[in-house]
Amino acid sequence: MRREKPKFKQIIDAAVVVIAEHGYHQAQVSKIAKQAGVADGTIYLYFKNKEDILISLFQEKMGAFIEKIEQETEGISSPLEKLYVLVKTHFSALAADPHMAVVTQLELRQSNKELRHRINEVLKGYLRLIDRIIMEGMEKGEFRQDLDVRLTRQMIFGTLDETVTTWVMNEQKYDLAALADPVYELLVKGCAAGR
Amino acid sequence: MRREKPKFKQIIDAAVVVIAEHGYHQAQVSKIAKQAGVADGTIYLYFKNKEDILISLFQEKMGAFIEKIEQETEGISSPLEKLYVLVKTHFSALAADPHMAVVTQLELRQSNKELRHRINEVLKGYLRLIDRIIMEGMEKGEFRQDLDVRLTRQMIFGTLDETVTTWVMNEQKYDLAALADPVYELLVKGCAAGR
Amino acid sequence: MRREKPKFKQIIDAAVVVIAEHGYHQAQVSKIAKQAGVADGTIYLYFKNKEDILISLFQEKMGAFIEKIEQETEGISSPLEKLYVLVKTHFSALAADPHMAVVTQLELRQSNKELRHRINEVLKGYLRLIDRIIMEGMEKGEFRQDLDVRLTRQMIFGTLDETVTTWVMNEQKYDLAALADPVYELLVKGCAAGR
Amino acid sequence: MRREKPKFKQIIDAAVVVIAEHGYHQAQVSKIAKQAGVADGTIYLYFKNKEDILISLFQEKMGAFIEKIEQETEGISSPLEKLYVLVKTHFSALAADPHMAVVTQLELRQSNKELRHRINEVLKGYLRLIDRIIMEGMEKGEFRQDLDVRLTRQMIFGTLDETVTTWVMNEQKYDLAALADPVYELLVKGCAAGR
DNA sequence: CATGAATGAGTATTCATTCAT
DNA sequence: AATGAATGAATACTCATTCAT
Structure with a gap:
């Protein structure tokens, strides 16, 4: 179950922080990845897009x-x-x-x-x-x-x-x-x- | 008064139609201009951006x-x-x-x-x-x-x-x-x- | 002889002022016309382009x-x-x-x-x-x-x-x-x- | 050091060729990218603008x-x-x-x-x-x-x-x-x- | 002669997604 | 599993020039 993997939550939490601080249109995938402490590509191992x-x-x-x-x-x-x-x-x-x-x-x-x-x-x-x-x-x-x-x-x-x-x-x-x-x-x- | 010029209303009405039909993110300026029956540049005679x-x-x-x-x-x-x-x-x-x-x-x-x-x-x-x-x-x-x-x-x-x-x-x-x-x-x- | 018409000189002098003050790339025809005190179109009665x-x-x-x-x-x-x-x-x-x-x-x-x-x-x-x-x-x-x-x-x-x-x-x-x-x-x- | 990366030199050399052949005002970024054999976006990994x-x-x-x-x-x-x-x-x-x-x-x-x-x-x-x-x-x-x-x-x-x-x-x-x-x-x- | 409203071609830059390592 | 360098499509805006009045 992907929802239980630690990086899944880690990325979602990073997204919340990035969107709250920078706004929806400034919440680039690379920014979320950085905040989550993972590589851009890693995002796509847990999320379709x-x-x-x-x-x-x-x-x-x-x-x-x-x-x-x-x-x-x-x-x-x-x-x-x-x-x-x-x-x-x-x-x-x-x-x-x-x-x-x-x-x-x-x-x-x-x-x-x-x-x-x-x-x-x-x-x-x-x-x-x-x-x-x-x-x-x-x-x-x-x-x-x-x-x-x-x-x-x-x-x-x-x-x-x-x-x-x-x-x-x-x-x-x-x-x-x-x-x-x-x-x-x-x-x-x-x-x-x-x- | 720009609001009284016919093209002002014309462009705004065109924008409503285009946005309603294609959605906000697909409402390109050129699409609005086409719908309004004016050239792209004409838009900028009536609107700052x-x-x-x-x-x-x-x-x-x-x-x-x-x-x-x-x-x-x-x-x-x-x-x-x-x-x-x-x-x-x-x-x-x-x-x-x-x-x-x-x-x-x-x-x-x-x-x-x-x-x-x-x-x-x-x-x-x-x-x-x-x-x-x-x-x-x-x-x-x-x-x-x-x-x-x-x-x-x-x-x-x-x-x-x-x-x-x-x-x-x-x-x-x-x-x-x-x-x-x-x-x-x-x-x-x-x-x-x-x- | 176009060079003797007053507007010819007028426009050229306006161009010098506009270019000197705003720079070559900011010297639009409309700015020169304004400085010369004529309409944009008038420029084209005296100059080819x-x-x-x-x-x-x-x-x-x-x-x-x-x-x-x-x-x-x-x-x-x-x-x-x-x-x-x-x-x-x-x-x-x-x-x-x-x-x-x-x-x-x-x-x-x-x-x-x-x-x-x-x-x-x-x-x-x-x-x-x-x-x-x-x-x-x-x-x-x-x-x-x-x-x-x-x-x-x-x-x-x-x-x-x-x-x-x-x-x-x-x-x-x-x-x-x-x-x-x-x-x-x-x-x-x-x-x-x-x- | 960006200056040592091969693509940095590659792009600069491409720019010289494109500018020399087409002139400064016809040296579009996409033309330089093509000459350098990279994608347009790659230019911006090596140059600010x-x-x-x-x-x-x-x-x-x-x-x-x-x-x-x-x-x-x-x-x-x-x-x-x-x-x-x-x-x-x-x-x-x-x-x-x-x-x-x-x-x-x-x-x-x-x-x-x-x-x-x-x-x-x-x-x-x-x-x-x-x-x-x-x-x-x-x-x-x-x-x-x-x-x-x-x-x-x-x-x-x-x-x-x-x-x-x-x-x-x-x-x-x-x-x-x-x-x-x-x-x-x-x-x-x-x-x-x-x- | 003079006007100025209208035209429309042309271009730098961003960023989600991929894939070789 | 994880990486991150590379990709390339997509778009608002300016301004020289025209032409109906």
């Missing part, structure tokens, strides 16, 4: 991200609480890894359409997780019955994503994790005044 | 977009209704211009960080418009009093943006404008069941 | 230069004295027109081989003048009898040219005209100690 | 030229004889390498001002060598005591340079080396008849 590095990077990191959120929400029975933990974990995981935040929110989005479609494949795992929470919430009566699952998931993911992106573009100046509570409340109650 | 075409494109189109939404919401006194019209207009404007939708949601995001920052400057006008609706809503008691304006705006914009992007990535297969009502309701009421 | 401007420039200025030296040396009977006046006039004419000095010594030499050959045609008038002084000097016994005219002329012109070029490259910091006496003596006596 | 090829070319060739003249004049005690050997070697070295003669006398002078200044830096080594001969000649009493070293050097270099350039522009039709004797005599004795 440059795109494959980026896809693998996203798979590895996003996979861990999803797994973490799944673990955190696993034992929880209340869908609303699950949603809260998801928001909290989403924010704190990215706040804890500033390099990764820059890479996922800004740099990787500069990739071409094909790569972005591949990335979306990976993202789907996360979106399905959100979908499951929504459906469970509707079943258990904690969420409104008339929700459109896809639209609700788009609201949740869109809000989280926009919040993190704004935070990254503001150079991560404020405490992202602290936004979990008000954002959760917004998603749950909406913006209108209650009756 | 390639990046300037893209920035101008975004300014022109986004400017018209914002202006349209401002006009539509102008006479309305209820902030909630303003929000509804904003959602509706946002969706229908992009649904009415599929090329532009592809360009703004997918292609232009591949641009480098500098261009994206310039684009964000233009976007700010739109975000400020949303902010004003939120503040007015709080003042008039239609929105909750404890809202964080920035977070609320990020929810609204993030949700709209994610919804449009998903629609574009699904090849605009369904009716985007029809989503205005449920999305509006989601934003206003949130996803939780009422008490 | 850009090269023609430069050739005409050289002909006009070099023609006046040669004429001046011919006039100064005309009444003089002694070839040695003629040579002295030539050296003196060569230096003082260029010292009096710093723009022109930069143009002839540095900028115009960046032109392509063909233009340089055309320029050499013009220069030949000057070289023939030097030749005549040498031959007269040999006839009148003031110059050595065994001189090779071409080589002697190359020594004279090469020395003057190198001296002016060095002066221009040193930013015309010292008094060029003051070098006429020692340079003349060098050309006449050579560098060896007399017997 | 195109200008660097030309500067290196001049440094390599002019360096060898100066070294050769230094070696030839080394053991000689008489400054006059040193001057003779310098003239002789200058002419015969350029006569032996017609390509290089075209490149140094005609083509490289078309380069822009910056490159020409870099080239002059290299030339200074040669001018200093001439200066040393002049000063030694004055000390040993073989040269006149009242010489201005700079002017004398300008006469010597200017004469040699003009002689070679004329020879190149006449398509190297006559025997340049044979001119060493009369040119030397001119430089030493001047053109005036002895007393």
Whole structure:
């Protein structure tokens, strides 16, 4: 299994650092190789091509991200609480890894359409997780019955994503994790005044 | 005023078509010139460089977009209704211009960080418009009093943006404008069941 | 006669200024037109093409230069004295027109081989003048009898040219005209100690 | 040391041939690469950019030229004889390498001002060598005591340079080396008849 | 005569990928 | 397995010249 070989991780980690520091368009293969401490050619013993590095990077990191959120929400029975933990974990995981935040929110989005479609494949795992929470919430009566699952998931993911992106573009100046509570409340109650 | 010269618009429209059809990275200057029916060199009589075409494109189109939404919401006194019209207009404007939708949601995001920052400057006008609706809503008691304006705006914009992007990535297969009502309701009421 | 039309001179003078200030490779036709206060297209009513401007420039200025030296040396009977006046006039004419000095010594030499050959045609008038002084000097016994005219002329012109070029490259910091006496003596006596 | 790698010399030699045959402005990088038998990109493993090829070319060739003249004049005690050997070697070295003669006398002078200044830096080594001969000649009493070293050097270099350039522009039709004797005599004795 | 908007040919340089060692 | 020298395709921009007004 290539994912277990030490150089596989070594190269992916190097890619994250190089992209975060130099930006997507300045992340040449040779720069990644240098950062990883291997020869340019060695990259191609572990990855099919440059795109494959980026896809693998996203798979590895996003996979861990999803797994973490799944673990955190696993034992929880209340869908609303699950949603809260998801928001909290989403924010704190990215706040804890500033390099990764820059890479996922800004740099990787500069990739071409094909790569972005591949990335979306990976993202789907996360979106399905959100979908499951929504459906469970509707079943258990904690969420409104008339929700459109896809639209609700788009609201949740869109809000989280926009919040993190704004935070990254503001150079991560404020405490992202602290936004979990008000954002959760917004998603749950909406913006209108209650009756 | 260069913006009023016919070739200025002609070239920008050509750029939209070329980028939508061939993608950002395949939108060579010569391809845009050909589509516009002018010589390569003519481009440079109206634009400083390639990046300037893209920035101008975004300014022109986004400017018209914002202006349209401002006009539509102008006479309305209820902030909630303003929000509804904003959602509706946002969706229908992009649904009415599929090329532009592809360009703004997918292609232009591949641009480098500098261009994206310039684009964000233009976007700010739109975000400020949303902010004003939120503040007015709080003042008039239609929105909750404890809202964080920035977070609320990020929810609204993030949700709209994610919804449009998903629609574009699904090849605009369904009716985007029809989503205005449920999305509006989601934003206003949130996803939780009422008490 | 085009040479007598005011715009002809106007454009040539503009070319000298532009080339001296911006350098040969930055002396675009449009810049010369602007400096001359005419439209780009007007240039082509007076000159066949850009090269023609430069050739005409050289002909006009070099023609006046040669004429001046011919006039100064005309009444003089002694070839040695003629040579002295030539050296003196060569230096003082260029010292009096710093723009022109930069143009002839540095900028115009960046032109392509063909233009340089055309320029050499013009220069030949000057070289023939030097030749005549040498031959007269040999006839009148003031110059050595065994001189090779071409080589002697190359020594004279090469020395003057190198001296002016060095002066221009040193930013015309010292008094060029003051070098006429020692340079003349060098050309006449050579560098060896007399017997 | 890049100068010792075979491809470094290979590319420089190719540049000399291409420039001599096609002229400075027609010496595209791809043409040089083809002549050198390498890929375009390989050029940039050995040279920073195109200008660097030309500067290196001049440094390599002019360096060898100066070294050769230094070696030839080394053991000689008489400054006059040193001057003779310098003239002789200058002419015969350029006569032996017609390509290089075209490149140094005609083509490289078309380069822009910056490159020409870099080239002059290299030339200074040669001018200093001439200066040393002049000063030694004055000390040993073989040269006149009242010489201005700079002017004398300008006469010597200017004469040699003009002689070679004329020879190149006449398509190297006559025997340049044979001119060493009369040119030397001119430089030493001047053109005036002895007393 | 004069204008100036429009033309379009031409070129240095980068970098993902290969393959002989 | 690992290396790194070599490859070569691909593209924005300038500016001399024209010609309809």
